[in-house]
Amino acid sequence: MEVSDQDSSGSASQTEGELEMDEEMDEEMGGEVNGEGEEKHVDSSSPSLASYATTLRAVIRIKMKYQAMKKRRQELAWALTGAPKQGSPKIFTFDLPTLRSFPALSSSVQPRRKRRRKKRVLFPNRRGARAPPKQEHSRAKYCLYLLFAIVFIQVYNAIENLDDHVLRYDLDGLEKTLRREVFGQQGAVGALLSHLKEYLSTYVHNKPLVVSLHGPTGVGKSHLGRLLAGHFRSVVGEELVLQYYVLHHCPRETGALHCARNLSALISDMVKRAEEEEKIPLFVFDEAEHIHGEILDALRRPLSSKQSNEHLNAIYLFLNSLGHAHITDHVLRNASSVFMGMSASGHYGNIVKELTPILRSTLETLHPLWAEAEVLPLGLLEKGHVVGCFLDEMTREGFYPDHANIERLAGEIEYYPEVGGRQYSKTGCKQVVAKVNLL
Missing domain, CATH: 3.40.50.300 (P-loop containing nucleotide triphosphate hydrolases)
Structure with a gap:
């Protein structure tokens, strides 16, 4: 009876179906016990048979409870895994197993996500290690280098040709x-x-x-x-x-x-x-x-x-x-700027900048041809420039370049009034040739 008490205490959590099955088994066993009681009452002279019957009933009851629990566990396992029940036809379906009939288990039992395992890097042993693969050099690189060389040679030849063209003149x-x-x-x-x-x-x-x-x-x-x-x-x-x-x-x-x-x-x-x-x-x-x-x-x-x-x-x-x-x-109005230290190139740049628009407007009124030309103005000559013209012309004609004589000839040229410490010739070097020929 201790075994039956333990079974009864251990099966307290069974389902309602199991309890009904136990009650039916108890009624059947109770009927048998009552029949045996009557026999005992009738025949009280055999006590050993009654004790044997009680033990047998307990063993049968435990076995039936064990079979019932085992059957319930198998059905639960089939419901969770989706395996077909024994005796049922094995039909393949695409329906996933549902846990609606087992709300307590559906909340606790969830499929685990599969984790992707990182590939392990396997390093070969030193003894059996293979040599690293050699990088294959593309032949297109050599074609590219050849193209660069051809372009460089062409550009160099073009520059040389330009230099040759300039050197020709x-x-x-x-x-x-x-x-x-x-x-x-x-x-x-x-x-x-x-x-x-x-x-x-x-x-x-x-x-x-x-x-x-x-x-x-x-x-x-x-x-x-x-x-x-x-x-x-x-x-x-x-x-x-x-x-x-x-x-x-x-x-x-x-x-x-x-x-x-x-x-x-x-x-x-x-x-x-x-x-x-x-x-x-x-x-x-x-x-x-x-x-x-x-x-x-x-x-x-x-x-x-x-x-x-x-x-x-x-x-x-x-x-x-x-x-x-x-x-x-x-030139006469800006002679003082030249005297104050402006260089010859700077002075000429100032002349071109200020005179080019004036000259273009004057020339375009005369004829449209001048609109196609680059205008370069020439400034007045100073007395020192006239002296240089006399020196050059006398050297060409074979005269001795006497400085006093050159200064005298340059003084005979007509000049504008002195401006900024400079004298500008009205006729430039126009009369130099004629005066040298008179010597």
């Missing part, structure tokens, strides 16, 4: 000649050389180079043109340089139209020849203030032409005295 020698023989115009000479270097650095251009030099009488315009023409003759040849003196080639206005046609044909022939020889011709127009309107019209067509490439590679130099009154007035 010997601009360094031209610079030395102009700075040595042109007096008082160092700023204008530097600006002119800058335009020439920039234009002659390449052979392909989108427009011709047009430079217009303006200045009063005797400041060196014609002398500068002669020096430039002589240098280009020695470089590109006699047939590719034209010095056009308007008063000499076309003195009469009645023949201006005929002169314009002849000049246009001459320029076309020279440009075509220069294209064949891959050279740049030079056209110098001296005393351009006397050029007739028909000639200016004929010159404007090749200067402003953008349809044909035959007239784009050429240099046009116009020497004239247009706007000389503005230049003279500006």
Whole structure:
């Protein structure tokens, strides 16, 4: 009976179905006990049989309870795992097991999330370690290096060709000649050389180079043109340089139209020849203030032409005295700034900055051709510049350069009133040649 008490105390938590089953078993066992009691009452002479029957009933009751508990546990396990019950057909379904019939277990039992395990890094043993794989070099790198080398060679050759093209015209020698023989115009000479270097650095251009030099009488315009023409003759040849003196080639206005046609044909022939020889011709127009309107019209067509490439590679130099009154007035008014310490280049830059708009407005009213030109004004010459002109001319003629004689000849030149401690010549070096010839 101690075993039955323990079973009864241990099965306190059973379900209602188990309790009903126990009651039915008790009733059956009770009936049997009552029958045996009657037999005991009838036959009280056999006590050993009754004790044996009681023990047997307890054993049977314990066994039945154990089987009932075992059956309930199996059903619960099948419900949790989804395994089919014994005796039921094994049918595969996609329905997941539900725990609605077991609310107490559904809240406590939840599927665990699978954790991804990190791959372990396995290091080989030193003895059996394999050599690291060699990186395969792509052949495209060598092609890229070859392309870089080709581009570098092409750029280097282009630079060398530009240098060769500039060296062909010997601009360094031209610079030395102009700075040595042109007096008082160092700023204008530097600006002119800058335009020439920039234009002659390449052979392909989108427009011709047009430079217009303006200045009063005797400041060196014609002398500068002669020096430039002589240098280009020695470089590109006699047939590719034209010095056009308007008063000499076309003195009469009645023949201006005929002169314009002849000049246009001459320029076309020279440009075509220069294209064949891959050279740049030079056209110098001296005393351009006397050029007739028909000639200016004929010159404007090749200067402003953008349809044909035959007239784009050429240099046009116009020497004239247009706007000389503005230049003279500006130099005399700003002579004190030069005396106060402004350098020659700074003074010329100031002249160009202030005079270029004035000169352009004056020239464009005369003819549209001047809108295509780079304007370079030439300043007045001082007494020291006139002395240098006398010294150079006397040396050329073979006279002994006596300083006292040179000062006397320079004193005979007419000058403007002294401004800022400086004397500017009214005629520049115009009369130097004539006075030296009188010696």
